[in-house]
Structure formats: C-alpha cells, structure tokens
Amino acid sequence: MHKYDDQDQKIIDQLSDFPHVQSKLSKAAFYDEINSEMTPNHKKTMRKKKIFFPALLTAAVLAIVFVILKDQIFPPQMEQAMNDDVALETAENTRMTDDRSEEALEGVMLKDEIMTFNNPMYQTDDFSNVKGHHVIVPSDEAADLKQITVVAMDTSVMYPVPLTVIDQQGDSVNFYNEQLASFDFNQLGLTGETFDFGVFSQGDQSVTLTINSELVSIDSSAQATMFNQTLRYMFQDDYGRVFIEGANGEAIELGPFGTVDQFDLDRVQKLSYKYVRTSSGHKFMVPVETTLTGETFITIDEALVDMQEPVPDFNIEAAIPEGVTYTLDLSNEGEVKLTFDSHDGLGDNAETTDMFEAILMTAKSFDFNHVVISMEDIDINQVGPYLLDTALELPVAINPVTINQ
Amino acid sequence: MKTTFDYLYDTYHTDVYQYIFYLVKNHQVAEDLIQETFIKVLKAHKQFRGESSEKTWLFSIARHTVMDHFRKQQREKNKWFGLFNKNDEWQQIEGKEPLPEELLILAEEQQLLYRKLDLLTLDQKNVIILRFIQSMSIHDTSRILEWTESKVKTTQHRAIKKLHQLLTNKEKG
Numbered sequence: 001m002h003k004y005d006d007q008d009q010k011i012i013d014q015l016s017d018f019p020h021v022q023s024k025l026s027k028a029a030f031y032d033e034i035n036s037e038m039t040p041n042h043k044k045t046m047r048k049k050k051i052f053f054p055a056l057l058t059a060a061v062l063a064i065v066f067v068i069l070k071d072q073i074f075p076p077q078m079e080q081a082m083n084d085d086v087a088l089e090t091a092e093n094t095r096m097t098d099d100r101s102e103e104a105l106e107g108v109m110l111k112d113e114i115m116t117f118n119n120p121m122y123q124t125d126d127f128s129n130v131k132g133h134h135v136i137v138p139s140d141e142a143a144d145l146k147q148i149t150v151v152a153m154d155t156s157v158m159y160p161v162p163l164t165v166i167d168q169q170g171d172s173v174n175f176y177n178e179q180l181a182s183f184d185f186n187q188l189g190l191t192g193e194t195f196d197f198g199v200f201s202q203g204d205q206s207v208t209l210t211i212n213s214e215l216v217s218i219d220s221s222a223q224a225t226m227f228n229q230t231l232r233y234m235f236q237d238d239y240g241r242v243f244i245e246g247a248n249g250e251a252i253e254l255g256p257f258g259t260v261d262q263f264d265l266d267r268v269q270k271l272s273y274k275y276v277r278t279s280s281g282h283k284f285m286v287p288v289e290t291t292l293t294g295e296t297f298i299t300i301d302e303a304l305v306d307m308q309e310p311v312p313d314f315n316i317e318a319a320i321p322e323g324v325t326y327t328l329d330l331s332n333e334g335e336v337k338l339t340f341d342s343h344d345g346l347g348d349n350a351e352t353t354d355m356f357e358a359i360l361m362t363a364k365s366f367d368f369n370h371v372v373i374s375m376e377d378i379d380i381n382q383v384g385p386y387l388l389d390t391a392l393e394l395p396v397a398i399n400p401v402t403i404n405q
Numbered sequence: 406m407k408t409t410f411d412y413l414y415d416t417y418h419t420d421v422y423q424y425i426f427y428l429v430k431n432h433q434v435a436e437d438l439i440q441e442t443f444i445k446v447l448k449a450h451k452q453f454r455g456e457s458s459e460k461t462w463l464f465s466i467a468r469h470t471v472m473d474h475f476r477k478q479q480r481e482k483n484k485w486f487g488l489f490n491k492n493d494e495w496q497q498i499e500g501k502e503p504l505p506e507e508l509l510i511l512a513e514e515q516q517l518l519y520r521k522l523d524l525l526t527l528d529q530k531n532v533i534i535l536r537f538i539q540s541m542s543i544h545d546t547s548r549i550l551e552w553t554e555s556k557v558k559t560t561q562h563r564a565i566k567k568l569h570q571l572l573t574n575k576e577k578g
Contacts, residue, residue: 012565022423030443295528298475
C-alpha cells in the first residue's frame with residue numbers, strides 16, 4: 001500500500017478543494033450547438049485553440065535498487081527487494097496472478113539445464129529461410145510459409161512475447177487447439193499458461209472461443225490484461241473481434257470484464273520494440289505498449305526514446321544501446337530516416353542488427369512504409385542483411401520459431 | 406434525442422465538463438470538447454450495453470476525445486518540427502496564462518498547485534483529476550482509463566510524489 005506523508009495528504013486535500021468549474025454555455029445553447037452539429041451535411045467548425053501537450057520525455061527515474069537474482073527463480077525475494085513504484089505494481093500483479101505465475105516461474109529451466117538438453121524441441125535462430133535474427137521480412141523465403149502467431153509471456157508475466165511458428169501445416173485455429181497444449185514455453189524461458197482457456201472455432205469471418213469455465217479464472221485486472229493481449233496478438237490481423245461463449249453458448253463472466261460474449265480486438269499499434277533475455281539464454285523481441293511511466297506512445301520519436309530504456313528487473317534489454325545518439329527525420333511521408341552518430345558499439349555486429357530489426361518493427365507499428373538508416377563515420381555499407389542508406393522493407397513477423405519434429 | 410440529451414446533460418454534464426476543463430485548462434477548448442463528447446455519446450447511446458457504468462462509459466469517451474485533441478495538437482506541432490532530433494526539448498510546460506476566474510478565489514498555495522499540474526504527465530494528470538478533483542473511486546478510474554487498478558494506484562502515488570517534489574523545489578527556490 002502506498003503511504004503518504006502529511007505534505008502529500010495536504011496536496012490531496014487541496015486538490016479535493018479545487019472549485020467546481022462550470023460551462024459558460026446554457027443548456028439550451030449547448031443543445032442547439034449539438035443539434036446543429038448532428039444535422040446531416042453540417043460542416044464542423046471547431047475553433048482552434050493552442051494547447052501545449054505535456055511532454056512525455058520526462059523520465060521517471062526508476063530506482064533500480066535490486067540486483068535481480070539469477071533466472072528470476074525466487075519471486076518472493078524479488079518482491080521484497082524491489083521498492084520503487086514499478087516493483088510495487090509488479091508485486092501486486094504477481095500476487096494477483098497468484099499461483100499461476102509462481103508455477104510458471106518454478107517451471108523455468110535453468111540455463112545449465114538447457115545447455116545440456118541434447119534434443120531441443122524448438123529452433124529459434126540460424127534459419128536457412130530467414131536472413132535476419134528476430135524478424136521475417138517479405139523477401140525471406142519463410143515469408144511464403146504458413147505463419148502462426150503464438151503469444152507467450154515473459155516469466156514475470158509482464159510482457160507478451162509473440163512468436164511466429166513457421167513451416168506448419170494447417171490453419172492457426174487447429175494449431176491453437178491441437179498443438180498449443182503441448183507447446184513447452186519453458187524450454188524457451190517463457191510461460192504460456194494463458195492458453196489454457198478453451199477451444200477456438202473458426203467461422204467465415206469470425207473466430208469463437210469456447211471457454212472452459214472450470215479452467216479459466218480471470219479474477220484480476222492483470223490476468224484480464226494478459227488474456228486480452230494474447231487474443232489481440234493472435235487474431236487482430238485477421239479478425240476484428242473474438243466471440244466468447246461457454247459450453248452451452250452462454251455469455252461468460254470474466255472477472256474485470258464482467259459478463260462478455262465478445263472481445264473487440266483493438267489494433268496493436270504504436271509500439272516500442274525491445275528484447276527480453278530469458279533464463280534459457282534465448283533472446284526475443286518484445287512489443288512494449290507504454291513508456292516506463294505507463295503512457296502510450298503517440299509519435300515514433302517517443303517510442304525510439306523508450307527503445308533505449310532497459311528494464312533490468314524483468315530482463316528487458318534496450319534495443320538501442322545506451323549512449324547511442326541519432327537524428328530522426330520524418331520529413332518524407334511514410335519514411336523514417338535515422339542517422340546514427342558514431343559510436344563504438346555500432347557496426348556490422350549482432351547488437352546493431354538487433355537494433356535495426358527493432359527499429360523496423362517500431363516503424364511498422366506507426367504505419368510507416370520503410371526505414372532508411374545511415375551511420376556517421378563508419379566504413380561499412382551494411383549491417384547484417386540490412387543495407388545502409390537504403391529503404392529497408394518492414395518485417396512481416398517477429399521471433400520466428402520452428403518446431404523440431 | 407431531446408429526452409436522452411436532457412437526461413445525459415442533467416446527470417453528467419457538470420462533472421464531465423469539469424474533468425475536461427482541468428485537463429485542458431481552457432474554457433473555450435473545454436466547450437468544444439464536451440460538445441464533441443456529447444455528440445459521440447448521443448450517437449452511441451443506443452449501443453451502450455451496460456458492461457461498465459454509464460458514468461465511466463461517458464467519462465471514457467470524454468477522455469478519448471481529449472486525447473484525440475492532444476494528438477491533433479501534437480501532429481500540428483510535429484509538422485513544424487519536420488526534422489526531429491532526439492535532443493529536442495519536448496517537455497511539460499507550466500502554463501503562464503491567467504487563471505480562470507473560478508480559481509482566483511484560491512489561496513496562493515493552491516493556485517501554485519493548479520499551475521504545477523501542468524508539469525505532470527497526461528496519465529498522472531488524468532488520475533489526479535479523476536481521483537481527487539472528481540472524487541472517483543480507484544475502480545471507476547481504472548475503468549475510465551482502461552488500466553488495471555494497480556496501475557491507477559501506482560500512477561496516483563507517483564503523481565502525488567511529483568507534485569510534492571515540485572512544490573518543495575519551488576519553496577526552496
């Protein structure tokens with residue numbers, strides 16, 4: 001529980017005493033205005049006023065007071081040690097997700113165990129049909145293969161991690177129903193318990209989730225958010241909504257959502273892409289929907305700034321390395337042009353390639369058409385498969401995974 | 406439509422107007438935005454399914470309307486910047502315009518607090534206005550902002566601490 005001192009309480013009291021402010025317009029005049037606006041063919045004439053938009057760049061310095069324990073396997077200690085606001089929120093979420101996240105954390109394999117695992121079930125890199133590290137671009141051979149989005153969560157259950165299963169036969173709904181139950185997210189250092197919620201069925205223009213109400217328990221807002229995010233990432237490309245029903249076709253009570261019979265799938269957009277390093281040693285790209293202070297991104301420059309912010313408590317790595325500076329030029333429509341200043345870490349290396357890929361995805365989420373990246377004082381013309389000073393195509397998917405047979 | 410309008414106006418107009426006003430701090434803009442809000446509400450009222458309370462639904466529409474307004478403002482601003490450097494200053498600016506007449510009765514300390522609201526992030530401002538000026542519960546605030554309750558609590562906590570810091574710095578300065 002957050003504690004306030006006397007001065008804080010005084011501020012709260014003063015805020016509560018702010019005067020009531022009322023419109024100067026009478027009810028009748030207000031109605032006339034509205035009626036007029038709602039009349040067909042009426043041309044809207046909003047008065048323009050200038051307002052300064054509060055900046056979003058104010059960094060709330062998150063006191064990182066805790067050196068996170070290896071592999072995040074001791075959540076109770078993590079809760080005790082984290083004493084800033086983010087930690088408080090996380091602790092609450094962790095408590096709210098109750099046993100589910102604890103079970104997930106217990107199930108995470110230690111890195112050493114993974115290393116001795118001789119027959120890994122999943123391949124996450126070195127694909128012959130994918131040129132990059134963490135994305136599939138239209139010119140990749142893998143882009144022509146069936147792609148199925150599977151949404152895992154990091155083990156803190158704070159960040160969704162969309163995976164793209166490639167080279168699978170059949171449609172995604174069958175895959176979700178038949179194979180996800182046996183998908184071992186723990187091998188990738190992730191958790192995916194949110195998939196235990198029912199059976200999907202596909203109509204012409206819709207998908208329906210028949211909830212197994214005995215298994216599903218969405219009691220907290222955190223769980224509700226996860227549930228919603230998972231559905232959004234899985235289906236928003238193909239469907240505007242997912243219908244929800246119980247075994248007998250009835251609407252379902254889903255905790256904070258109330259009784260629901262469908263979910264509208266808001267478009268996943270305006271994201272900052274970063275990376276999560278999992279306990280298994282895997283590295284995955286992670287879409288982030290808000291800044292560290294919880295604000296959504298409005299313009300791409302905010303997202304780019306956020307991409308430079310790691311979240312060590314949750315093993316989230318910055319996609320743009322610390323200390324790297326750049327100039328962003330958005331003057332050409334549909335184009336993100338970034339010119340990076342000289343920096344020791346930048347070059348034809350894995351870190352820079354990962355940075356490029358995260359930037360491409362971020363630009364895509366803001367509906368840009370392509371990205372041009374230049375680098376000052378550097379004697380190379382490409383980074384990984386990505387040419388400098390050239391319009392780069394935007395990826396079609398992230399985090400490719402194949403299931404070894 | 407008039408009947409629905411009468412009901413919505415009598416029940417919510419004052420509260421929603423106040424919410425919008427404290428966000429934008431300008432009567433004329435607030436008038437425009439509440440008008441836009443009510444148009445959206447009247448158009449959608451038949452489809453309102455009661456999954457949330459009518460009040461939180463209406464406030465949520467008002468919030469989105471204000472956000473859209475701010476986005477338009479930001480786009481206008483970006484047009485002028487074109488070339489946007491990461492080091493460009495883009496931060497909260499404390500308003501210098503005269504106080505609205507309703508607030509002139511406030512003590513100097515409270516007027517300062519009103520000014521300092523400008524230095525909060527939009528999310529923080531939303532929470533402060535809904536929780537303390539509008540006296541909304543954490544639950545209702547979370548519904549309006551479409552957040553978890555824990556996020557509301559955390560943002561509220563940070564906002565109060567930030568205001569405390571801003572006011573303390575002012576005193577020292």
